[in-house]
Amino acid sequence: MKKVTINTLLEMKKNREKVSMLTVYDTPSARMLEEAEIDIALVGDSLGNAVLGYANTLPVTMDEMIIHTAAVSRGLSKPLLVGDMPFLSYQASIPEAVKNAGRFFKEGMAEAVKLEGGREYVDVVKALINAGMPVMGHLGLTPQSVNQLSGFKVQGTDEGSAAKLLQDAQILEEAGCFSIVLECVPDRLAGLISSKLMIPVIGIGAGPECDGQVLVWHDVLGLSGREYKHTRRYAELAKPITDALRKYKEEVRGKEFPTKDNSFSMEDAVFESLFWE
């Protein structure tokens, strides 16, 4: 696999090649993602609910995102590494947004950042790009606005909101975003937006006509205990992992582990010397 850059992704769009993107949060998982030749590794703020046990993404901090982005960077080199700007890291002011985005590149070794929102963040997007930091947009169901949206609901289902979504996507493209995530919007709207933009549109719950797809690590591997209409489990790992842990406990209790084979030996003379005093 060749190194994936933002130019690679633009070329893929031109050649109608579908882009694969997956969230990832730690080094060993990043190694597997690289081995599987996934195009984009997203350290999503879904870190909050997928890994850190929060109810949603709102409590996730910059420090948490940076620790996990840096960990992922140590496990891969070929996929494009995108860091997700957490809630309140870019909403308050442009200088704060530039500084926080900069941490993803300086400390997390990210190669791009993602942020949620449309026209209201166009100045932030431009400021980051002017500072040399590629930006991926995120429209539709934007989980950081869950309270404003009154829950996790499909977006763009009426004429007004569908037209606004299309305009927002065009505004982000004009502002310089290299790609846009479209989350939970009707498939026909997602197809229309994808066809109107020159940059790749990566869907999640946005149907098959997007230029690529993104899923959350734990959903793909059956580790999240949840299944949504728009996701697919490619493995059921929770049960084999739990079974393995149970077997370990049983073998410890049953004195089957460790055996001599798992133990380190000591010279008889050294051992016996302990009794000579």
Ligand code: KIV
């Ligand atoms: O945080 C995340 O995992 C995301 C993806 C679902 C796109 O933003």
